[in-house]
Every structure is written in structure tokens, then in C-alpha cells.
Amino acid sequence: MSGNVPSGQHEFWSTRVGFIMAAVGAAVGLGNIWRFPYAAGTGGGSAFVMVYILAVVAVALPMLVAELSLGRRGGGSPPLTFANLAREAGATGRWRVLGFAGLFIVFMILTFYSVIGGWVMAYIPRALSGEFTGATTEQVGGIFDALLADPWELMGWHAVFMVGTVWIVARGVKRGIEMAADVLMPTLFVLLVLMMFYAAFVGDFAGAADFLFTPDFSKLTPQVVMAAVGQALFSTAVGAGTMITYGAYLNKSASIPRMAGIIAAGDTMVALVAGLVIFPLVFANGQSPGEGPGLIFVTLPVAFAHMPGGAIVAPLFFVLLMFAAVTSSIAMLEPIVSWAEEQRGIRRPVAAVIGGIAAWLVGLCTVFSFNIWKDVHPLNFMKIFEGKTFFDLIDFAVSNVMLPLACVSILVFSAWVMPAKSMKDEISGGPSLFFTIWRFMARYVAPIAVVTILINGFR
Numbered sequence: 001m002s003g004n005v006p007s008g009q010h011e012f013w014s015t016r017v018g019f020i021m022a023a024v025g026a027a028v029g030l031g032n033i034w035r036f037p038y039a040a041g042t043g044g045g046s047a048f049v050m051v052y053i054l055a056v057v058a059v060a061l062p063m064l065v066a067e068l069s070l071g072r073r074g075g076g077s078p079p080l081t082f083a084n085l086a087r088e089a090g091a092t093g094r095w096r097v098l099g100f101a102g103l104f105i106v107f108m109i110l111t112f113y114s115v116i117g118g119w120v121m122a123y124i125p126r127a128l129s130g131e132f133t134g135a136t137t138e139q140v141g142g143i144f145d146a147l148l149a150d151p152w153e154l155m156g157w158h159a160v161f162m163v164g165t166v167w168i169v170a171r172g173v174k175r176g177i178e179m180a181a182d183v184l185m186p187t188l189f190v191l192l193v194l195m196m197f198y199a200a201f202v203g204d205f206a207g208a209a210d211f212l213f214t215p216d217f218s219k220l221t222p223q224v225v226m227a228a229v230g231q232a233l234f235s236t237a238v239g240a241g242t243m244i245t246y247g248a249y250l251n252k253s254a255s256i257p258r259m260a261g262i263i264a265a266g267d268t269m270v271a272l273v274a275g276l277v278i279f280p281l282v283f284a285n286g287q288s289p290g291e292g293p294g295l296i297f298v299t300l301p302v303a304f305a306h307m308p309g310g311a312i313v314a315p316l317f318f319v320l321l322m323f324a325a326v327t328s329s330i331a332m333l334e335p336i337v338s339w340a341e342e343q344r345g346i347r348r349p350v351a352a353v354i355g356g357i358a359a360w361l362v363g364l365c366t367v368f369s370f371n372i373w374k375d376v377h378p379l380n381f382m383k384i385f386e387g388k389t390f391f392d393l394i395d396f397a398v399s400n401v402m403l404p405l406a407c408v409s410i411l412v413f414s415a416w417v418m419p420a421k422s423m424k425d426e427i428s429g430g431p432s433l434f435f436t437i438w439r440f441m442a443r444y445v446a447p448i449a450v451v452t453i454l455i456n457g458f459r
Contacts, residue, residue, distance in 0.1 A: 071247025
């Protein structure tokens, strides 16, 4: 084991397949099945998809390689990893702050991610009861609006989702995270493929494929490019320390370039297949692909309501979406629990419960932003934040400021601060063309792309 942490201090993945399932699960989440389709829809389809795939290769993949390498070499939670590696590189110990920043970012994402996961869970009994059957767009929109307007129901589903996340993480790496991923991810893949065949049979599959994959450079704008690059980072779960923590549980014999490639490919495949599930149904029902966040919670249920077998497929879709959300949420809580366990000596189950309760409480800011606090705009005196609720501010701060800054910092640390020999040892074990390409991308291409997103976020 690399780094300065004594062997045996934490668990390791029992198999490489287990690691791949957990890591792909961390990347595959609401970002792929909820956010990607509506981002592609509002971004013009094929133009967005082209840039997205390029961004995964040029920006997200170098980030994945960097985080997994740092995690395995540092051997612990993000703060300990950066402390160990800064010492190895002869750099200032202040780099440890970057690890704590990662914990804060992933905690803040978990607070609102759990609320949205609650929305998904709330839709499962509604779909099972046939509430969407024969419903119009206005009726489904009313159902969604009523859900958001009820703070008690949102709090309840937010709690149920968080309890599930805590329970899995509390069981540990092998008996909890890995075991859950080994069940949830294959099930998710099977459901997704089955739903794609369903969409091909009853929907406008040719129209969806044309929308997603036929190049249309007229729709390629700076805004589409920035949105696609941002989606690539959000979707692959980089920048918040999740992959650093998962990398710490990875055995030395595993090939990091191969693991990172599989994670990026699996994540991208799920996003594209999700598009081929959703858009055929949307087009066949005469709905608009550019409906934004409501695409999943309003537009798609309307499509199911008027499709053959929709009463059966609708609950299956939301179960699939719930699986994707859970595999990501456990990856968000894990870095926090790992740090509490190794640095504070808190037992894993206790740390998981404390972290879950804290995230649930802060998540109430998001819950109330859609009802009792919907007219509260804390920073209304600043033009850039005018009209933004608590949820809007948290989302903006995390997505437009914290994540890009963390990504740039991680790239700088791995490609400029860490000795080339140390990174080469983790990435390739010797002279390697891949390492040379990775270092160039991590030093120049990826940071420039991320800084551009950061600047664009304030326009």
C-alpha cells in the first residue's frame, strides 16, 4: 500500500468488479438520468452530446485518473490524503484544506441531492397507484406542484432517502457499499436496457436518435459548450473527494487508467441510454424535449400515461431512478464517514448517523425553498443572486463556484505539485504514453476548461 497510512487501517474492495460497480454507481446518478436528458434537451440535442462526450474524455477522465491516483497513494479520506501527499511532495501542509473543502462540497451536495431523491421515491407509489394514468400535462404538473408545496411530505421522503443512505454506509465498504452496488448497479443496467427496448417499440426512437446523434453545428453556442462541460464534471462525480476516498480502498495491482476508463465509459453509456429511453417517449407523445428539470417529473409521466403498458413501466422507471440516486448518495456520505472514523475515532455506524442527521437538517433549507420559504431571497440585494432561494444559492455555490475551484486545485496538485515519479508510479508503474498524455491534459487542457466554466458561471 502506498502512502503513509498503516496497512489495515481501513477496508479495501474485495474485488475489482466490486470497485467498478461502486465507482460507476457513484458516478451514475440523478446527473445521468435526470439532469443529462433535460440538459441535452435544452442544449439542442446532438450539439450538446458531442461536446459532452469530448469533455468526458478531455476533462472528466483526467480528473478521474488524478483523484483515484491521489486516493490510492494517500491512503485515506481526502484531508488525510492531501496531508500525506503534501508531505511526500515537500509541499506545504495547507493542501490539507483542499481535502476539508471536498468534504464540505460533498456534504452540501448530499443535503439537496437527498431531497430530490425523495421526490423520486414519492413518485413510485403515485405511479403504482395509477395516479398518472390518462393524466394531462396540467394534471401531472399539478401533482408535482402539490408535492413541492407540502413541506411535511417532502421532509418525510427526504428522511426515508437519507435513512437508506445511512444504513448502507454504516455497514462498511464490503458489507455495505460494495454489496449494495453489486445488487443495485446490475439491476439498474437491466432495467435501463429493458426500458430502452420499450421506448424503441412504443416511441419515436428514430427521432430521438436523430435528435441526440445527428450533428447540428448550428446549435453549438458558447452556452451549450459550457453546459456540456459542466455536465461532464457533475455526472462523473469528480471534484468533491468521492473518487479520492474510493481510490484509497483500491489495491495497488489495479490499473487506474483502465478503472477510470471503465467508470467514464459506463457513466457516459448510462447517460446516452437514458436519453434513448426518455426522448422517444417524449417525441411520440408530442412533448417538447426542452422542458428543463420538469422533463422527468412532469413531461415523462404524461408520456407514460398515454403509452401502452405505461402503468407498469412508469413505476419501474422511478425505481431505476431511485437506484441511481442511492448509489451516488452513499458515495457522498462515505468520505465524511471515512474521515470521522480515521481521524476522530468515531465508529462507522455512529459517524454515518451523525452525518446523515446533519445533512437532513441542512437539507430542510432546500425543502422549504419550494414552499414556506419560496419567497425568501436572502441575497436579493446582489444582482447576480436576485430572486434566488436558499436552494438556488446552495446549488449555484456548489455547481458554479466550489466544484470548479476544487477541480482546478486537484489538477494543480496532481500535475504540478506531486512529483512526476510518484504519479507515474500510480498511473502506469513506469514509462508510459498514457501518463505523458494525462499529465499534459491535467496541466493545461482540463484546468483551462474548468476555469472557463468558473468564469462563465458569474455571467
